Amino acid sequence: MNTDKKSEAYLTFLLGDEKFAVLVNYVHEVVELNNYTRVPDAPAYMLGIFNLRGTILPLLDTRIKLGLPQKEKTNKTRILILNVRDKEDATTSIGAIVDVAREVVEIEDENIQKPDDIEGFKSTTPVTGIVNDHGDITMIMDIHRVFSVDELSHMNKTIN
Amino acid sequence: MDDNQKQFIEDILDLLNQLDEGLMQLEATPQASAPLEQVFRIMHTVKGAANMFGFEHIGELAHHLETLFDLVRDGHMQVSDDLVSITLNAFDKVRDLLQKKNLSKIEDPKELKNHLDKVKLFLERNEIAGNAIDSVSRLSAQTTFVTYLVEVYPNIKITADGNHPILYIVKDIEALGMSKVAVEVKKGKTIDHWNMILATVSTKEEIESYFLFVEQECKVIISPLAAGNLLETPAYAAKINNFLDRKITKKQLNSFFEHINNQAQKPDMSDSKDEPTPIGYQQAIIKVKKHKIDDLLNKISELVILKSQLLNVAHQTHNIALNDVAEQIESVVGQLLGVSLDISLIQIETLVTLFKRLVRDLSRSLGKKVNFISQGVDTEMDKDIIETMTQPLLHIIRNAVDHGIEPPDERKSQGKSEHGTIKLHAFRSSAFINLVISDDGKGIDKDKIINKAIKYGLINGKAQLTDDEAFNLIFHPGLTTANTISDISGRGVGMDVVKQKISELRGSIKISSSTGSGTQFYIKLPLSRSIIDGLLVKVADTQYIIPINVIERIDRIPTSLLNRKNKIQTEVMINEKPVPVLSLREQYHSEKGGPKTSDVISINVNSVIKGIAVDMIEGMMQVILKPMGDMYNDQDFISGSAILGDGAVALVLDPDRLFSRHIKKDSI
Missing domain, CATH: 1.10.287 (Helix Hairpins)
Incomplete structure (x- = not known):
């Protein structure tokens, strides 16, 4: 392994045909989707709550949150248990549904193309970089942008 | 501020509460040595600690106050109103400074100067007076507690479950102050005699007068044991318990307290080896985050x-x-x-100290004479619940002093004792804590509330209200019965907030009151915030828990009765009254194919009955409330979640918020 170059570990997952990666540091674990309880009168991407070995976590639909079309849950559907920042620099655990959870990979920093290098890229998207491995594209996702508790609870309020 | 100083502040704040308690006990029992020693010891600790951590002005103030109490200890000065007030006020300021944790203010000599001057002046005046104890204002005999032994020997056969007047007289006497009673029973349930220890401000003659009409039927012996409220001092109370349990004789009891009385009169004997040994051992306490x-x-x-x-x-x-x-x-x-x-349960003692302070300060400023009596101060409650309930309870007591207890001359003209009494009785029953706050004031004027409610359009003028319904009106926001809003009541929290806080804790409050003889508040609170007794119900695939405490009744109705357009306003006849019913299925679970019948759970929301319709009831259960996280803050009609035996997650409903949410939405 080449130790000279700075690299970090990422977990990759699929939403439809698109491949995404999140920093493994933020992923607590990956579990299968079992039962969850819908919480009424909440936005569509806030699916409900579920029981992770005695702890109650909110369950979020990553597809709906990103504005992608909804898809039936399959036996490959997984929940990523993520630690996201909330307002006071503390972290909260959430469960985010993805179509398929793939693998943990090392990605070298120099292989990540930053958004400003890419033409027509909007800085507001939750994708902070792209890895192009001979046409196999992986998008690096900033989970704090997708699932910031502050923002989610704010949106929850506006919708209601 | 460094960590040591922060720790010092926490410790001192604890000590200051104990000091308040000690000072008020000292005021009630000026002759007793235990509270004086406690006050002295705490001041000394505060002084030492303050100097050590660099809060020299606090140290200086404590030093001068200590000197004052040293004079008391040496018998050169008596405990007086002024002394206690000056001390309480000075330490109030210290507490205030410490709570703000503002180092520059704590170190600013100006902050405490005012109090320091007062203390110094008081000290000077008393030093000039020398040993002239007479120059210090004495507490009048009427305001101090005396503890009596009251023995009642009936000459006739009566049983505890009978209805002979003596039984009621004994009950009345019990209520004159803080009391403990033991009944000696002969064969066949006949009462041989009562032994009662009564700490009261009433005189011996007053107590005797109660027995005026039953003189022929019983013999009464009233003997004073000692000045002060002995029941409030654990060591004395233990002795009294021993007597009531017949472990020691009356003679032993008398000689024990004679000894105490002698000691109180000769404070120089403070080194006496015969100090009452406290019961039990000093329990070690650890502080945990x-x-x-x-x-x-x-x-x-x-x-x-x-x-x-x-x-x-x-x-x-x-x-x-x-x-x-x-x-x-x-x-x-x-x-x-x-x-x-x-x-996580702590004794409500700290709360009681706060109440005593409030009653003391407030009655003085209003020119009223009020005693505060507490029973069951060792009852334990969840710390969070105590914190949530502090302001509401203070409000109830504030109201009792301000509106309940009449001024002394008015009380006198009505044949009552000049001193009003406010009593807090705390006790535990199964998973609930009961708090009963009662006063012997003028009671709630039912007609006045009703008239006011009619004026504000809260109720229909023709409505016939039961006492309960009428008294419950005081919980209505915007209804204050005081004719003039005084400085004390009518600000901060109102009775509506009191009710709201109690509902939030899933507790309940009831009032009873009779004109001329006083008001009682019965408050029932769960032992813990996180344990809920609830009804498990099912709507479509979702299970909900409805807290038992708000449920009035349950009825099964054909679902077709619910199928109307206007969801919240659907009225269903229940118990021959129209009740607005909210169907959870229609509201939140649009899935078709509900069952043919629905269960309607009638709930008391701010004294109005409303219904929640569910598919079916699955049973009662005790669950542990788990928060759902900040993300669901806006779904506040669900107070949290609960994990059921099979691992499934149920949602705990907050019925109050469920209805207010829909009333809000419907009106938009």
Whole structure:
């Protein structure tokens, strides 16, 4: 392994045909989707709550949150248990549904193309970089942008 | 501010509460040595600690106050109103400074100067007066407690469940102050005699007058034991208990207190070796961060859930050995839950000190004479619940002093004792804490409330209200019965907030009152915020828990009655009254194919009956409330979630918020 170059570990997952990666540091674990309880009168991407070995976590639909079309849950559907920042620099655990959870990979920093290098890229998207491995594209996702508790609870309020 | 200083502040704040308690006890029992020693010791500790951590001005103030109390200890000065007030006010300022944790203010000599000057002046005046005890204002005999032994020997045959006037007279006497009673029973349930220890401000003659009409039927012996309220001092109370349990004789009791009386008169004998030995041993106490206890509770509630799962699995296997183990685990986990909940409970004593202070200060400023009596101060409550309830309870007591207790001359003209009494009685019953706050004031004027409610359009002028319904109106926001809003009541929280806080804790409050003789508030609170007794119901695939405390009744109705357009306003006849019913299925679960019948749960929301329709009721259960996280803050009609025995998650409804949410939405 080449130790000279700075690299970090990422977990990759699929939403439809698109491949995404999140920093493994933020992923607590990956579990299968079992039962969850819908919480009424909440936005569509806030699916409900579920029981992770005695702890109650909110369950979020990553597809709906990103504005992608909804898809039936399959036996490959997984929940990523993520630690996201909330307002006071503390972290909260959430469960985010993805179509398929793939693998943990090392990605070298120099292989990540930053958004400003890419033409027509909007800085507001939750994708902070792209890895192009001979046409196999992986998008690096900033989970704090997708699932910031502050923002989610704010949106929850506006919708209601 | 460094960590040591922060720790110092926490410790001193604790001590200051004890000091308040000690000072008020000293005021009530100026002759007793125990409270004086306690006050002295705490001041000394405060002084030492303040100097050590660099809060020299606090140290200086404490030093001068200590000097004052040293004079008292040496018999050169008596405990007086002024002394106690000056001390309380000075330490109030210290508390205030410390709570703000503002180092520059704490170190600013100007902050405490005013109090320091007062203390110095008081000291000078008393030093000039020298040993002239007479120059210090004495507390009048009427305002001090005296503890009596009251023995009642009936000449006739009466039983405790009978209705002879003597039984009621004994009850009345009990209520004159703080009391403990033992009944000696002969064969055949006939009462031989009562032994009562009564700490009261009433005189011996007053107590005797109660027995005027039953003079022929009983013999009454009233003997004063000592000045002050002996029941409030644990060591004395223990002695009294021994007497009432017949472990010691009357003679032994008398000689014990004679000894105490002698000691109080000769304070120089403070080195006496015959100090009453406190009962029990000094229990070691450790301070723990709150979150550690929360973590522990969380883990144990996981264990409770796993235990239910284990029981389910074990039953399915029909393996006797496995079932045995599972049941033993169930029992141990149950005990573990009990013990761990117990950890977060603290005695309501600190609360009682606050109440005493409030009653003392407020009655003085209003020119009223009020005694505060508490019973069951060792009752334990969840710390969070105590914190939530502090302001509401203060409000009730403030109202009692301000509106309940009449001025002394008015009381006198009505044949009452000049001193009003406010009593707090705390006790535990199963998973609830009961707080009864009563006063012997003028009571709530029912007609006045009703007229006011009519004026504000809250009720119909023709409505016939029961007492309960009328008294409940005082919880209505915007209804104050005081003719003039005084400085004391009518600001900060109102009775509506009191009610709201209690509902939030899933408790209940009831009022009873009779004109001329006083008001009682009965407050029932759950032992813990996180344990809920609830009704488990099902709507479509979702399970909900409805807290039992708000449920009035349950009826099964044909679902077709609910199928109307206007969801919240659907009115269904229940118990021959139209009740607005909200169907959870229609509201939140649009799935077709509901059952043919629905169960309507009638709920008391701010004294109005409303219904929640669900598919079916699954049963009663005790669950542990788990928060859903900040993300669901806006879904506040769900107070949290609960994990059921099979691992499924149910939603705990907050009925109050459920209805207010829909009223709000409908009106938009």
